[in-house]
Amino acid sequence: MLRGSRVGLRARHEDDIPILRAELYDDVVNSSRAEGGPWRPITPGSKDPRLVVDEPKEGTVPFSVVELDGGTLIGTATLWGIDTHNRCAHIGLGLLPSARGKGYGTDVVATLCHYGFVVRSLHRLQIETLADNTAMLRSAERNGFVREGVLRSSAWVMGEFLDEVLLGLLVEDWKPDAKG
Numbered sequence: 001m002l003r004g005s006r007v008g009l010r011a012r013h014e015d016d017i018p019i020l021r022a023e024l025y026d027d028v029v030n031s032s033r034a035e036g037g038p039w040r041p042i043t044p045g046s047k048d049p050r051l052v053v054d055e056p057k058e059g060t061v062p063f064s065v066v067e068l069d070g071g072t073l074i075g076t077a078t079l080w081g082i083d084t085h086n087r088c089a090h091i092g093l094g095l096l097p098s099a100r101g102k103g104y105g106t107d108v109v110a111t112l113c114h115y116g117f118v119v120r121s122l123h124r125l126q127i128e129t130l131a132d133n134t135a136m137l138r139s140a141e142r143n144g145f146v147r148e149g150v151l152r153s154s155a156w157v158m159g160e161f162l163d164e165v166l167l168g169l170l171v172e173d174w175k176p177d178a179k180g
């Protein structure tokens with residue numbers, strides 16, 4: 001397990017799946033904002049590729065996020081789009097509603113940076129998020145990510161086009177203890 005200050009990033013367990021499905025993926029608004037695609041209902045027990053980790057895919061590393069103190073499941077985190085030639089990847093995360101706003105998101109981003117830069121020897125990490133997602137923007141910026149551009153009207157979300165912000169962090173600018 002990867003350890004942050006207060007969160008752990010571990011493998012997906014089978015009994016995580018119903019909780020993540022009910023609290024993250026069955027929430028139409030949350031799903032539509034976070035997924036970059038249309039929400040659709042998923043039958044319980046089916047092999048939803050967003051949740052069920054069957055065969056490890058080279059370019060994607062999914063984690064379940066737990067509280068270090070007690071091990072309670074609090075969300076998901078993913079390093080995806082891993083490009084070993086250009087040594088870059090994207091990060092994504094989603095916390096259960098009861099776990100938001102407590103500093104965990106910032107700690108998850110820090111732990112994913114450690115995984116990307118130290119464990120995977122990447123050079124650049126990237127995040128795309130909706131321009132109104134202050135909590136995600138701040139979680140990234142607190143870890144040294146800088147805003148590199150706005151993708152105007154790039155996301156169709158619940159009846160309207162929204163802007164996305166693209167943030168990047170290079171390994172040479174990364175300060176593992178950044179609290180920026």
Ligand SMILES: CC(C)(COP(=O)(O)OP(=O)(O)OC[C@H]1O[C@@H](n2cnc3c(N)ncnc32)[C@H](O)[C@@H]1OP(=O)(O)O)[C@@H](O)C(=O)NCCC(=O)NCCS
Nearest residue numbers: 093094095100101102103104105106129134135136138139
């Ligand atoms: C986005 C998300 C991962 C952030 O994690 P979090 O644990 O809630 O964020 P933190 O508690 O670490 O807060 C980070 C910063 O955002 C601020 N913040 C937190 N929630 C906020 C809110 N609802 N509105 C405005 N600011 C907020 C905090 O004050 C903190 O700011 P600071 O660093 O200046 O003090 C989490 O809220 C979440 O899972 N949201 C739903 C799914 C989602 O949006 N995923 C990202 C898709 S790209």
